[in-house]
Amino acid sequence: MVNKQLSSEAEEKILRAAQTVFVKKGYKGATTRDIAAEAGITSPLLNYYFRSKENIFQIVYERAFSRLYSNVYPVIIGDEPLFDKIPALVDGLLAELLENPDVPIFIFNEITQSPDKLIEKFRSKINIMEAYKKFSKSVYDEVEKGTIRSVRPITLLINIQSLCIYPFLARPLICEISAISYREYMKILSNRRDEIVGIIEKDLKL
Amino acid sequence: MVNKQLSSEAEEKILRAAQTVFVKKGYKGATTRDIAAEAGITSPLLNYYFRSKENIFQIVYERAFSRLYSNVYPVIIGDEPLFDKIPALVDGLLAELLENPDVPIFIFNEITQSPDKLIEKFRSKINIMEAYKKFSKSVYDEVEKGTIRSVRPITLLINIQSLCIYPFLARPLICEISAISYREYMKILSNRRDEIVGIIEKDLKL
DNA sequence: GTCTATAGCGGGATAGAC
DNA sequence: GTCTATCCCGCTATAGAC
Numbered sequence: 161m162v163n164k165q166l167s168s169e170a171e172e173k174i175l176r177a178a179q180t181v182f183v184k185k186g187y188k189g190a191t192t193r194d195i196a197a198e199a200g201i202t203s204p205l206l207n208y209y210f211r212s213k214e215n216i217f218q219i220v221y222e223r224a225f226s227r228l229y230s231n232v233y234p235v236i237i238g239d240e241p242l243f244d245k246i247p248a249l250v251d252g253l254l255a256e257l258l259e260n261p262d263v264p265i266f267i268f269n270e271i272t273q274s275p276d277k278l279i280e281k282f283r284s285k286i287n288i289m290e291a292y293k294k295f296s297k298s299v300y301d302e303v304e305k306g307t308i309r310s311v312r313p314i315t316l317l318i319n320i321q322s323l324c325i326y327p328f329l330a331r332p333l334i335c336e337i338s339a340i341s342y343r344e345y346m347k348i349l350s351n352r353r354d355e356i357v358g359i360i361e362k363d364l365k366l
Numbered sequence: 367m368v369n370k371q372l373s374s375e376a377e378e379k380i381l382r383a384a385q386t387v388f389v390k391k392g393y394k395g396a397t398t399r400d401i402a403a404e405a406g407i408t409s410p411l412l413n414y415y416f417r418s419k420e421n422i423f424q425i426v427y428e429r430a431f432s433r434l435y436s437n438v439y440p441v442i443i444g445d446e447p448l449f450d451k452i453p454a455l456v457d458g459l460l461a462e463l464l465e466n467p468d469v470p471i472f473i474f475n476e477i478t479q480s481p482d483k484l485i486e487k488f489r490s491k492i493n494i495m496e497a498y499k500k501f502s503k504s505v506y507d508e509v510e511k512g513t514i515r516s517v518r519p520i521t522l523l524i525n526i527q528s529l530c531i532y533p534f535l536a537r538p539l540i541c542e543i544s545a546i547s548y549r550e551y552m553k554i555l556s557n558r559r560d561e562i563v564g565i566i567e568k569d570l571k572l
Numbered sequence: 573g574t575c576t577a578t579a580g581c582g583g584g585a586t587a588g589a590c
Numbered sequence: 591g592t593c594t595a596t597c598c599c600g601c602t603a604t605a606g607a608c
Contacts, residue, residue: 161437188394191583205592207585213471234401237430262478268535269475272468275538282542292544314544314554315561318533321540326528329474330533332481334527336488338520348520350608355521377575396600411574413603 174199179220187217218266223272224263225281231256237291242298242308246320247357253324258350261328268329292317308364319363323356360364377415385426387474393423393479427476430469431487437462443497448504448514453563453570459530464556471535498523516571523534525569529562 164191177199181190192213210215210216212230231252235245257264271278282288296313303310327334383405387396398419402409416422437458441451463470477484488494502519509516532539533555541551 178389186392186475188392189479192585193583202593203584204586208591211585213584217511222546265474266480267373268539269392269471272471273395273540275542278538278542288543289545312545312554314540314556318536318540319529319546319565321536322528323525326535327524329529329532330524332477332484333474333518333526334483336481337494339495340520348518352521359525359565359569359604362571363565365568397600408575409602410576410604414573417603419602555607 170201173222174201174206174209175201175216175223178216179224182217182220183224183262186266186269194278216327222281223276224260225267228263228267229280233288233291235286237283240298242302243296243361245298247353248358249320250353250360253321253354254353257325257328259347261331261346264325265329271326282363291299302364306366308365312350316364317344320360323352323359326354376407380407380415381426384422385430388426388470389422389430389555392472392475395543404423406478426481427473428487430466431473433466434462434469434473434534439494441529442501445468445501446504448508449567451501451504452566453559456530456559456562456566459518460556460559460562463531463534467534467537467552470531472541474535508570512572515572517570522566522570526566527556529565533558 174195178190178195181194181198184190190213192206193205195213195216198205199206206213206216210219231248235248235252238245239246240248250307285297292313297314299308299311299316302308331345334340335337335342340348380401384396384401386399387404390396391400396407396410401422402412405412412422416425418543438455441454441458444451444454446454449522498519501523505514505517505519505522537548537551540546543550546554
């Protein structure tokens, strides 16, 4: 049980500061002194509330990860037909990403550098593979009905995620290449919803 | 001039080892001892060849970055019409990614954590914004001819990159969610070429 | 060129006063 | 609860022998 039910005001302040610093510098790059400074306290106080840097990180990581998928999970597991799921999925992802544009690169990097922790996470959660099977079924239903072309569910999921998430991962690179300001770029991204749904639906046509 | 013209056998061995370790653990997470061990030498020898960890990193980062775009840059800057550029771009990207699937997450993470270094890099290189303008022109040419729908060049570039690169960035996550083995997943990715080109071209239709 | 030994510093964690 | 002072480990880099 890495998370806590009741967090004091001070604990929340520290966790917010920790997320800011961890996202900016990564686990190894962030120091407990950085986090303390960001939270406006001294570093021994960190150890008073959370016993170690590792422990703070686990909580921040867990929360960021859950938030990223909390909008998406209910959609995937739901009983709606595929053509309702797609826009809802895009909406859920984009909403979270626009609010926390720098979180995904942090998550993906940490997952890549220690994938074992991810596996533990999934093992302990409500079965995510069950969700994937449900999504697969809603795809196969449409294929059988002849309303979409034959497509692997995993391919469809990859394409949707790609179009939603990648632009946030590559933000600094794309802004530099195309000489677009941060603000302008975020505006482009916030208008991508119909674009993405359109691309996916055109692709699924027979 | 961060790179070198002539590298000895030993230097190349160290640089390969350094890339392996930096990609796996990031700049802060990698230690000079790790790199030395991976190269089969002792750490003072690293400092004999390259003066510092920072210096080794610059060379590795520079090379990885250049390689990722060396296949793509000539395509973007070329004079072919858009419909030839798109498949060539996808081919170039996928070829590099299949050979070095773990490099992009490393690059993107380092860019995000210190975007200033990226800017320096671009300032010193042959004008990449010139390339972007050329690509834009090949898009606008088709729009004017009425062969494709009206689309912002930056949007098109984002979509192509998303569909090519994201699946590599998210590899551990997607494999875990869908219970697909590494080998099987890479096989799926190596067959994405026509899929991606198809999606982009369908989207550009009037 | 390559090694062993070590200097020197930065960061996580704790002791103990208040 | 919150602080100052400090311990101690691990890491980069260097000194110096071979």
